[in-house]
Amino acid sequence: MCELLRSNFDERYSEVEAILKSAAFIAIDCEFSGLLSSPEHKSSLFDAGWERYVNLKNNVQEFMIMQVGMTAFAYDREGQKYTAYSFSIPIFPRTCSSVDRKFLCQASSFEFLCHYNFDFNKVVYEGVPFLSYELESQLREELKQGILFRHLERTVSMDDERNLQKECSRVAEWAHSAVEGDILKLSSESTRYQSGKLAEYLLLKELRRRFPSVWSYIEDGCVQVKKVSTVNRKCLQDNEEESILQENLVKHFLGFSRIFKLLTELQTPIVGHNLLLDLMLMYNQFYKPLPESYTTFKKDINTLFPTILDTKYISFEAKRIIGRDKLVSNALNNLYEFFKQGPGATLTTPAPGVEFAAEYIPSNLHENFHEAGWDSYCTGFCFIKLAYVFAEKLHGNPEKPMLYKSYTNLELQKAVSHLKNRVNVVRADISFITFDGADPKSERPQWLHVRARQNKYLDSSQVAELLAKCGVVDVKSYSRYQALVAVGNHKTARDILMKFRDNEDFKVSKYNPLKHSRFIRSILWSCTLISGSACIWFALKVLSPKFKM
Amino acid sequence: MCELLRSNFDERYSEVEAILKSAAFIAIDCEFSGLLSSPEHKSSLFDAGWERYVNLKNNVQEFMIMQVGMTAFAYDREGQKYTAYSFSIPIFPRTCSSVDRKFLCQASSFEFLCHYNFDFNKVVYEGVPFLSYELESQLREELKQGILFRHLERTVSMDDERNLQKECSRVAEWAHSAVEGDILKLSSESTRYQSGKLAEYLLLKELRRRFPSVWSYIEDGCVQVKKVSTVNRKCLQDNEEESILQENLVKHFLGFSRIFKLLTELQTPIVGHNLLLDLMLMYNQFYKPLPESYTTFKKDINTLFPTILDTKYISFEAKRIIGRDKLVSNALNNLYEFFKQGPGATLTTPAPGVEFAAEYIPSNLHENFHEAGWDSYCTGFCFIKLAYVFAEKLHGNPEKPMLYKSYTNLELQKAVSHLKNRVNVVRADISFITFDGADPKSERPQWLHVRARQNKYLDSSQVAELLAKCGVVDVKSYSRYQALVAVGNHKTARDILMKFRDNEDFKVSKYNPLKHSRFIRSILWSCTLISGSACIWFALKVLSPKFKM
Structure with missing residues (x-):
């Protein structure tokens, strides 16, 4: 691993x-x-x-x-x-x-x-x-426009800020007496900054902006500066595509x-x-x-x-x-x-x-x-x-x-x-x-339709709990007297139809698409869903007969 | 600590x-x-x-x-x-x-x-x-209604479920041969359950429900059962308020x-x-x-x-x-x-x-x-x-x-x-x-009003950046030509009025409440806010003169 x-x-x-x-x-x-x-x-x-x-x-x-x-x-x-x-x-x-x-x-x-x-x-x-594709574009755009520097107080911690300041003043002192060709190694690696690569990038850019006779670059994983002539500096700058620095930074933030x-x-x-x-x-x-x-x-x-x-x-x-x-x-x-x-x-x-x-x-x-x-x-x-x-x-x-x-x-x-x-x-x-075509047709049994007998109020949770004894069901109530039941498999559907044929409180029948309008399908989308199986999970699982006294 | x-x-x-x-x-x-x-x-x-x-x-x-x-x-x-x-x-x-x-x-x-x-x-x-006060009431209500058992598949892990099953069958076996007064110690402590106190509560409740001649209780931080006569059991049950178990559970989840x-x-x-x-x-x-x-x-x-x-x-x-x-x-x-x-x-x-x-x-x-x-x-x-x-x-x-x-x-x-x-x-x-009365009156300086000269378009970001040189400001632009400026302190306000008196691009004056309708105040709420200070943060902080070459 x-x-x-x-x-x-x-x-x-x-x-x-x-x-x-x-x-x-x-x-x-x-x-x-x-x-x-x-x-x-x-x-x-x-x-x-x-x-x-x-x-x-x-x-x-x-x-x-x-x-x-x-x-x-x-x-x-x-x-x-x-x-x-x-x-x-x-x-x-x-x-x-x-x-x-x-x-x-x-x-x-x-x-x-x-x-x-x-x-x-x-x-x-x-x-x-x-970074999502969108955020990557956003970051690239902001780098291009230099907006990065506007969000520093959020991006760079106080400690990093102090470190960046120190590095800059170190270079300032050094550059004063350095002669062409002199090299100064700065931060040993980007990890010494809490904001890592970002602080490194800011340091490189800032050093170039401030010191016209110094060239900043990364070598052996550490930021270095070299004292150069102004002509040489221009030459180096022209040779290095501005975008390489940015590209490395973007790559880092792209990560996964x-x-x-x-x-x-x-x-x-x-x-x-x-x-x-x-x-x-x-x-x-x-x-x-x-x-x-x-x-x-x-x-x-x-x-x-x-x-x-x-x-x-x-x-x-x-x-x-x-x-x-x-x-x-x-x-x-x-x-x-x-x-x-x-x-x-x-x-x-x-x-x-x-x-x-x-x-x-x-x-x-x-x-x-x-x-x-x-x-x-x-x-x-x-x-x-x-x-x-x-x-x-x-x-x-x-x-x-x-x-x-x-x-x-x-x-x-x-x-x-x-x-x-x-x-x-x-x-x-x-x-x-x-994913490469139309979804399959459903192989689930037809929905079942439950209607309260004698216009009594239909307690859907109770219905769900009862029907779930036969297997996995989901119940959607869509009026005070009626509910639809989606059933996990054909055996469960058959069992339900058989077992509740003579139920006193409600009548279960196969859902008839001809009887049910589009309207009902559409309102079902917003109906309360009751999952029968979950309600009696404990009873079914823990109360298996062998544990009963 | x-x-x-x-x-x-x-x-x-x-x-x-x-x-x-x-x-x-x-x-x-x-x-x-x-x-x-x-x-x-x-x-x-x-x-x-x-x-x-x-x-x-x-x-x-x-x-x-x-x-x-x-x-x-x-x-x-x-x-x-x-x-x-x-x-x-x-x-x-x-x-x-x-x-x-x-x-x-x-x-x-x-x-x-x-x-x-x-x-x-x-x-x-x-x-x-x-638990917030609302969630506490919700939990108490659910405990009262026994709804807790409906959410078990989410509340109790598979391992806990197996452990609870084991404990129940252990008690079943023991109860078979135990005589009145016999005691069996179950789980040494609630921490053996991933769901802790909750599993303990469920176990207590479940044991009481299943075994009419057994009394379950917590002693020395562990669940114990005692074989009792049915009469004795009833007596114990009557003496213990049902709510004590629930209260302990609620207390646990109340925590902080x-x-x-x-x-x-x-x-x-x-x-x-x-x-x-x-x-x-x-x-x-x-x-x-x-x-x-x-x-x-x-x-x-x-x-x-x-x-x-x-x-x-x-x-x-x-x-x-x-x-x-x-x-x-x-x-x-x-x-x-x-x-x-x-x-x-x-x-x-x-x-x-x-x-x-x-x-x-x-x-x-x-x-x-x-x-x-x-x-x-x-x-x-x-x-x-x-x-x-x-x-x-x-x-x-x-x-x-x-x-x-x-x-x-x-x-x-x-x-x-x-x-x-x-x-x-x-x-x-x-x-x-x-908190114990009306908020104080503002002691900030009066807002400033910025209007572009010669009906040129007013670039608010630019205004914000310029004004921020005098101190902390926030700018809200409310038309193509005008913006309002809220200023941190009176010195900054004075400095701005002085410094930009003769600015070619815009005119800065004190905001005049008489000139500005309620309407403007209300639309300001939805205006884009530009904070001047943040934009030049880096320039101000890092570019302090002593580091300049």
């Missing part, structure tokens, strides 16, 4: 770049500062793709990615194995010029991260900066955004586990504000990342091959255990192996689920195994399973190519979103 | 309560998660009290207090000295039932805190919870809000340094959402804290006695140095001394400005010295300074009583806000 930190990012970037360029695919996982900005924005089985998008957009756009986990999987054709390069990257905004980002945090998300020993100090102190851009340029397949939110937050944070239009969002994501593979979605599909009884849970940790040492390991024995590159082997500290670096590795690992399952289905002979034949990376990628750009959606009308 | 943490708060509360009850005054300082939600909400010399309030309210209401520093100063009449009890209290919201607070963070504020080695992990992991309430009940004088924002954020976080009306806010604060003393404001007033040449800076650290070892130390030699109580002596780690606990101590220290200055002015004989006579706490408080409930306002039309 390699930690990319604010203090080593610039220095390690070219190494990261080389690794990403040679990757067969790149797995990604993000940790967020929050998920749900308002309890009204709850997900439900009623949500179509666009509804879910709008809902999530309203929810998440103020939250922030605080950690990116990224594992590049390089394929070694000869060794028939993958080499994994895992990165754990804390992310935190930095102020620069007028850029001073705000972000929202949610108590429950922080509690969740605490359960997994998340290091918040590392995020704040060592978080790699980032450089990786984001590189990923969009490389167009290497991106693998994630249930990555809809990851995609939305990355878009919002590193690209531009989430668009109003769902179609625009899908199109943009498809342009940025033309090949996306979601192991959550793929593992649901794989259940049809492996069997629901064998592959029980699709949670990342369970999926990993399944393929690492469970029945899935035997099943996929001939699949290409995965080894960590030297110096990228995670420590115990990192081998934790919900540590983004580790999660991204597990995601990629599961992807290889899942792809193998599909390749075997495609090419293998079920009567003569060739237990020792493996597949190349290309064969694996091809075997799941019909599943690409489909991203899992939790508890919605559809089970996945399609 | 005593750190009040989530893990020791409940246990130490009664000690804190006793200390606060015996305090002569209590100094407070807060650290925030952000300050400026939008750059449009910049403070300016144009702002009247209510304008500043509205402006700050829009700015800060989503931010959060992340650390409270609090020092109680007990007065020892015999020893003629104060004993200081300093507390450093990280603050962080906790989820409970439907309570799941969100808060905004700002990059620049976090950078500021980083400069002072702020420990963000301590805040998130060990932050003491809090218990201290806030205690402070409002005690009505002990509250001392702070430039504490307008502290008051606003405390109101918003621990009391209720900031009201629309400025008057309501002032009245509420005055009811909650009838005696507020602002050392920033008092030190400005003290300059008139001490002399502006002696007391140069009003920043807390400078003020502290002034009275601790500067000229102020000699001046206030007979003032009552201040000693830390044993076990409250700060470590080196805590003796840092911008560590809230330390800052609150320094604020209280400065308050005593400042009060002495006023007492000496009042009672002392200037011809025969009685260098060895000190004043009692009561005398000191009385000496500054005319300054109470006045809180400093930075860069506004007035220099302080009055």
Whole structure:
């Protein structure tokens, strides 16, 4: 596991770049500062793709990615194995010029991260900066116009100010007696300034502005000045493009955004586990504000990342091959255990192996689920195994399973190519979103319609609680007497219709699209949602019979 | 310095309560998660009290207090000295039932805190919870209705769920063979649950619900069960008020809000340094959402804290006695140095001394400005010295300074009583806000009026930059040809009128209230504000002549 930190990012970037360029695919996982900005924005089985998008957009756009986990999987054709390069990257905004980002945090998300020993100090102190495309343009424009100097009292701390003053007066004294060719080394490195690269940039610029017979530059990571003739100075200035200094500064503040851009340029397949939110937050944070239009969002994501593979979605599909009884849970940790040492390991024995590159082997500290670096590795690992399952289905002979034949990376990628750009959606009308085309038709059962008998008032919470005994349901009440029910699966729907056929208080029937006007569909959007399953969670889970006295 | 943490708060509360009850005054300082939600909400010399309030309210209401520093100063009449009890209290919201607070963070504020080695992990992991009055009512209501159990999947982690299950089945097995009077100790302490007290509460309630012949209770900080007869059980249940369990849970989640309430009940004088924002954020976080009306806010604060003393404001007033040449800076650290070892130390030699109580002596780690606990101590220290200055002015004989006579706490408080409930306002039309009455009249110079000559377009930024050479100004342009200028002090106003009398591009005159309608005042509210001083900050500060070649 390699930690990319604010203090080593610039220095390690070219190494990261080389690794990403040679990757067969790149797995990604993000940790967020929050998920749900308002309890009204709850997900439900009623949500179509666009509804879910709008809902999530309203929810998440103020939250922030605080950690990116990224594992590049390089394929070694000869060794028939993958080499994994895992990165754990804390992310935190930095102020620069007028850029001073705000972000929202949610108590429950922080509690969740605490359960997994998340290091918040590392995020704040060592978080790699980032700039959306918009903020990058803004910063470039401000540098061009010299506006940077107007926001100094915010950008540079008092200590930095004092240090900059000291350096300037040191040069003034030195320049007095120095002769042409003399060199003075200033700050040993930019880190002695709290505002780092920015203070360095300001110092370089300020020295050039003040001292016409001195040339300031960076060498061996430290600011140096050289006494030169005015002619020579002009010559040096003409040779150095003004923009190089600025470019270096912008690069520094771009931080993780450089990786984001590189990923969009490389167009290497991106693998994630249930990555809809990851995609939305990355878009919002590193690209531009989430668009109003769902179609625009899908199109943009498809342009940025033309090949996306979601192991959550793929593992649901794989259940049809492996069997629901064998592959029980699709949670990342369970999926990993399944393929690492469970029945899935035997099943996929001939699949290409995965080894960590030297110096990228995670420590115990990192081998934790919900540590983004580790999660991204597990995601990629599961992807290889899942792809193998599909390749075997495609090419293998079920009567003569060739237990020792493996597949190349290309064969694996091809075997799941019909599943690409489909991203899992939790508890919605559809089970996945399609990024390179129209969303699928819903496979959920028809909605159910509940009407109170004898014109009694219909208590929707009670209805939700009752129906939830049969399975996952969401209830939307739309009048004092009626409610609609979206049901998780066909078995639950059948059970409900059967079980509540003779209920005294209400009548349950299949929703009839002919009977229900567009009007009702439209008002449903603003209705109160009641999720039945959550209400009786405790009763169902804790009160299982074996504990009863 | 005593750190009040989530893990020791409940246990130490009664000690804190006793200390606060015996305090002569209590100094407070807060650290925030952000300050400026939008750059449009910049403070300016144009702002009247209510304008500043509205402006700050829009700015800060989503931010959060992340650390409270609090020092109680007990007065020892015999020893003629104060004993200081300093507390450093990280603050962080906790989820409970439907309570799941969100808060905004700002990059620049976090950078500021980083400069002072702020420990963000301590805040998130060990932050003491809090509940506003509203959220407290909401939680109580939900407990009463048993709604708590509906939000379990959010409140209790998977690990906790498993642990609760285990405990329940352990009790089931034990109860099977246990005889009346048998006791079983369960979880050694609530901290073994990630959700702490909440899990403990759920366990107690669940055990009582499931096992009619078992009594669950807490003893020695651990959950225990006792096998009892059904009659005995009923008896125990009747004796224990149902609400005691709930009350303990609510108390736990109230956390710092218990201290806030205690402070409002005690009505002990509250001392702070430039504490307008502290008051606003405390109101918003621990009391209720900031009201629309400025008057309501002032009245509420005055009811909650009838005696507020602002050392920033008092030190400005003290300059008139001490002399502006002696007391140069009003920043807390400078003020502290002034009275601790500067000229102020000699001046206030007979003032009552201040000693830390044993076990409250700060470590080196805590003796840092911008560590809230330390800052609150320094604020209280400065308050005593400042009060002495006023007492000496009042009672002392200037011809025969009685260098060895000190004043009692009561005398000191009385000496500054005319300054109470006045809180400093930075860069506004007035220099302080009055909490127990009408705000003062402005003592700033009359606004200046700038009109372009020969109907040329007036470049307000340029005007601001030019005028700022004379001192602090804020410019609001309200037509293509005109702008108003609010000026920091009378000398600057005179200088501007003098210096720009013959300016070719524009004419500067005193603003004439008769010439300017109400209309102009009202449109000014929405005008773009340009602060002259910031634009040339760098030029003024860094380019001071001694560094020029």
